[in-house]
Amino acid sequence: MSRYTLSARVKTNIARRHVAHQFLHFLQRMRQRKIISFGGPKEILADVQNIRRWGGLEATIVSRAARQVPDRVALIDDDGQLTYKELIEEAEKLARALHQRGCHSGANVAVMALNGRGVILPLIARQMAGFNIFLINGNSSAVQIEEYLDFHDIKAMIVDEEFLERMTESARNRTVLLAHLEDEPVETGDVDGRPYETMQHAMDTADMSVDLPAKPARSHHVLMTSGTTGMPKAVIRRHLKSPQSSANIAAVVPFERNMRVLLSAVLFHAYGWAYLGMALITQSTIVTHRHFDATKVLDDFKEHDITLWVAAATRIRGVVAYMDDNNIDHYEGLKAITNSGSLLLPVEIQKTYEKFGPVLCSMYGSSETTAISTAGPHDLIRDPHLSGFIYPGCIVKIFDDNGNELPDGEEGVVAISSYDLFAGYTDPAVEPRMIDGMYYMGDRGYKKGNRLYILGRDDDLVITQYAEKIYPVEIMDEVMRLDQVRDCFVHGVPDAHTGQALRAYVITKDEIAPDTIREHVRSHLSDAHVPRDVVYVDDFKRGPTGKVLARFLPEPDEHNQREEANATR
Numbered sequence: 001m002s003r004y005t006l007s008a009r010v011k012t013n014i015a016r017r018h019v020a021h022q023f024l025h026f027l028q029r030m031r032q033r034k035i036i037s038f039g040g041p042k043e044i045l046a047d048v049q050n051i052r053r054w055g056g057l058e059a060t061i062v063s064r065a066a067r068q069v070p071d072r073v074a075l076i077d078d079d080g081q082l083t084y085k086e087l088i089e090e091a092e093k094l095a096r097a098l099h100q101r102g103c104h105s106g107a108n109v110a111v112m113a114l115n116g117r118g119v120i121l122p123l124i125a126r127q128m129a130g131f132n133i134f135l136i137n138g139n140s141s142a143v144q145i146e147e148y149l150d151f152h153d154i155k156a157m158i159v160d161e162e163f164l165e166r167m168t169e170s171a172r173n174r175t176v177l178l179a180h181l182e183d184e185p186v187e188t189g190d191v192d193g194r195p196y197e198t199m200q201h202a203m204d205t206a207d208m209s210v211d212l213p214a215k216p217a218r219s220h221h222v223l224m225t226s227g228t229t230g231m232p233k234a235v236i237r238r239h240l241k242s243p244q245s246s247a248n249i250a251a252v253v254p255f256e257r258n259m260r261v262l263l264s265a266v267l268f269h270a271y272g273w274a275y276l277g278m279a280l281i282t283q284s285t286i287v288t289h290r291h292f293d294a295t296k297v298l299d300d301f302k303e304h305d306i307t308l309w310v311a312a313a314t315r316i317r318g319v320v321a322y323m324d325d326n327n328i329d330h331y332e333g334l335k336a337i338t339n340s341g342s343l344l345l346p347v348e349i350q351k352t353y354e355k356f357g358p359v360l361c362s363m364y365g366s367s368e369t370t371a372i373s374t375a376g377p378h379d380l381i382r383d384p385h386l387s388g389f390i391y392p393g394c395i396v397k398i399f400d401d402n403g404n405e406l407p408d409g410e411e412g413v414v415a416i417s418s419y420d421l422f423a424g425y426t427d428p429a430v431e432p433r434m435i436d437g438m439y440y441m442g443d444r445g446y447k448k449g450n451r452l453y454i455l456g457r458d459d460d461l462v463i464t465q466y467a468e469k470i471y472p473v474e475i476m477d478e479v480m481r482l483d484q485v486r487d488c489f490v491h492g493v494p495d496a497h498t499g500q501a502l503r504a505y506v507i508t509k510d511e512i513a514p515d516t517i518r519e520h521v522r523s524h525l526s527d528a529h530v531p532r533d534v535v536y537v538d539d540f541k542r543g544p545t546g547k548v549l550a551r552f553l554p555e556p557d558e559h560n561q562r563e564e565a566n567a568t569r
Contacts, residue, residue, distance in 0.1 A: 004152050006132065006220045006236055009424035013417045013437040014395060022393025022419055025251075026244035033255055035282050037068060053215060056242055058280065059127035062088050065283045072258070074280075076287045076304065077116035079180060084283065087124070093203035094121050095128035095212055101175050101202075103131040103156050106217045110154045111179075111268075112136040112145070112163050114290035118179025118199065119267045120276065122158055123221075130216030131155075135268040137224045137232065139543060142166040147231045148224065149174070152426060158199055160290070161186050177202055180290060222426060223270055223367045234426040235367045237270075245370060245420040246278055248391045252376035253308070253336050253361050259284040262306045264292060264315045270367040271340040275310040284308075294322035298331070307335045313342040314546030316360075320351050321486060334359050336377075342546040343454065345477040346384035353381055364388050364454060368422040368432070368439060372396060373452040387445065387454040393419040398447055399435050408448055413458055414441040444471075462492035462500050468528040470502065475531065478524050479504060484512035489540060489548045490531060504531035505553055507539065 030036050038044055046067065050060040062084065065074065070085035082090060103109050109131045113119045119135065126133045134152055136145065146168045149157065156175035159167065164186045167176075177199040189195030221237040249255075261279045263286050265272035279286050287304050289296060297319050300306055311319075316339060323331070334356055340363040344352070352360045358377040364387040365372045373388025373396070380386060390396050397405055398412040406412045415438035424432060433440040444461060445454040456471040463469060472490035479488040487507040495501035504517065514534035522530050533556050541552035 003428075004234075004426040005424075005428050006222075006426065007424070008236070008238065009428075010422060010432055010434075010439070011437070012238075012419060012421045014393070014419060014421075018393055018395065019419050022247060022391070023242065023244045025392045026242070026247035029247045029250040033250060035250065035255055035257060037257070039068065043067065054127040055218065056240060057127065057277065058124045059091070061243075061277065061280045062091065062124055065280065069258075069283050072283060073285045075117060075120065076285065078290050079117060082117070087121075090117070090203060091121050091124035092128060092212070093206045093208075094199065095125035096206040096208065096210065097202040098125065098131060098156060099129040099212060100207060100210065101156060103175075104129045104213065104216070105131075107131045107155045108134060108152055109156045109158065110134040110136055110149060110152070112138065112140070112157070112159045113179040114138055114160055115263060115267050115272070115288040116180060116290055118158060118160055121199075123267075123273075123276075126219040126221075128212050128216060130213055130219060132220040132222065134222045134234065135224060135273075137268055138163070138266065140166070140224070140232070142168055142171075144231060146171045148234070151231060152222075152234065161194070164195075221273075223273075224268065225367055231427075233430055235270075236423040236426060238420055238423045240420055243277060243281065245393055245418070246274070246281070248371040248374050248394065249274065249278060249363065251389075251391055252374045252379070253278075253338060255282050255308075257282050257284070259307045259335075260305050261286050261308045261310060262297065262300050262304070263288040264297065264309065264311045265338075265340070269341065270365070270370050271312075271363065272310070274370055275338065279308075279310075292318070294318045298322070298328075301331060301333060305333070307333070309334055309337045311337055311339055312546045313339055313344045313348070314542050316344065316352055317348060317487065317546075320348070320355055323355055328355075330354070331356055336361055338363060340365065340371075343387070343473065345473065345480055347477050347480045349380050349384045353377075362386075362388055364452065366441065369416055369418055369441070370420055372416050372418065372441075383451075385453055387452045390447075390450045390452055395438070396447060396452055397436075397438055398445065403435055405436070406446075409446055411444060411446045411455065414443045414445050414452075414454065415439060416441060460491065462502060468526075470529055472502070474525060475502065475504065475521055475529050478521050478529075479506065479517060481524075482512065482517065482520060484508050484510040485517075487540065489550075489553070491550055493533070495532065501532040502530070503533040503535065503556075505535050505537050505540070505548075507537060 054060050065084040066088040074084040074087040075082045111119050111122050149171050158177045160180045161178050161182045176196040178196050179199050185194050187195050191197050223235045225233040261284045337359050338361045362375045363371050372394050373390045375386050375388040395417045397415050400412045415435040417438050443454050444458050456473050475490045476488050486509045489505045492500045493503045518530045535556045541549045
């Protein structure tokens with residue numbers, strides 16, 4: 001008996017009038033930007049038929065583009081390029097190949113592939129064949145992958161060849177198709193020198209005479225969260241009747257038809273997936289790579305005449321640092337850069353503005369919620385602490401630690417509800433944390449009208465020996481203003497005398513003494529903000545959205561820790 005569930009167990013708790021208001025907001029934004037071309041009656045009829053058959057997401061969207069702009073390049077990835085006509089044809093071949101292998105009518109297919117056709121084609125094909133898709137975080141360990149596949153009764157696995165080494169014998173006990181191939185086989189076998197059939201071969205040999213179902217089972221889309229130990233939570237995305245929640249993005253990002261989009265955000269998270277959908281809706285050309293490289297980003301800007309860069313804080317930080325190191329003062333040509341997953345510091349917002357002009361847009365949300373608030377370039381320049389504006393279809397409330405709702409301007413924990421709130425987790429034993437019917441985001445912040453300000457994670461809050469509430473982001477912003485500092489991460493650590501103390505991890509460009517860092521923080525903030533420890537590191541281990549993975553950070557040696565502790569008392 002299966003242990004997982006795909007049934008909806010989380011209520012959106014949002015009134016119909018808010019849903020209707022969001023839909024009208026969506027139509028208004030689409031009309032203003034002239035994003036969607038519905039065509040004549042025949043085009044509209046074809047869309048309606050596809051929506052009834054497949055739903056309103058990727059298969060229907062790409063099918064429309066294949067009718068309207070068949071020869072436009074849809075995708076440029078590490079394996080070549082595909083037009084919109086070729087994209088829908090390849091997706092149909094994959095749908096047939098998987099359907100003929102029993103992956104239909106609610107069967108579960110997992111994908112562990114980095115950005116490119118290895119994940120985009122299955123996202124389209126799932127609606128055609130009726131299988132559920134489970135996107136696996138590329139940072140998952142071998143133990144996590146095995147447990148995740150077994151727990152969810154995964155029938156087939158599409159995997160980039162580089163991840164084969166992390167697939168245990170149990171994990172391989174199912175249909176395995178290789179997506180992106182390495183230059184040399186990771187493991188040898190009987191299928192063209194490799195141990196498993198490639199996704200491309202399965203598509204090329206699919207029996208095209210067998211029809212796909214006229215009414216496939218409604219496909220579920222499941223995203224894996226970034227768990228650190230044990231099996232990560234699996235987020236069930238809700239079935240949506242329309243893509244109206246994208247209006248929150250379109251409200252601030254200057255989307256238009258036929259853009260050139262560099263998609264650096266990972267597709268196995270909701271942020272990358274959401275912008276993939278917007279790029280397909282606007283019938284744009286998507287440029288994406290499996291691995292991030294700052295040099296390649298700048299090359300892509302020029303080679304492909306990129307107008308929109310879908311990035312993340314760590315990607316933006318890396319490109320700005322590369323430009324500094326190579327004396328590149330400015331780049332013209334981008335209409336927008338988007339960021340989500342990890343907040344940029346105010347100093348980084350300023351640096352991005354200096355390098356690219358007023359193009360940076362920010363989005364706040366999660367895999368459970370997608371976009372809750374968004375902020376445009378001029379909003380961030382005027383107010384760099386702003387997380388975003390709350391638009392129709394999203395309700396945000398701030399609560400104190402006892403569950404009492406707080407008025408505007410007062411800091412507390414953030415809880416939300418939205419039209420496209422997730423349906424729940426696949427593990428019935430994992431109950432989403434709710435506050436008065438609202439989903440608890442795990443963050444602290446405050447509101448001013450429809451403006452949302454996020455101060456940090458709830459568990460990032462540090463109570464110092466001065467009994468003051470300190471958010472590490474304040475200290476990080478100040479340390480990053482020092483010319484000698486390339487990157488910084490601050491968090492709270494146990495202290496025998498005060499309960500909690502602050503530790504700063506610093507990556508430097510040039511030599512700088514710990515006391516210089518402390519004095520800068522003291523003079524610009526307060527004594528309470530001064531880090532007890534200053535630890536120098538060469539790099540940070542980060543998750544796919546750019547968040548520093550604190551468990552990989554080193555402990556200061558006893559001599560330094562004692563010396564630095566004495567210096568701050």
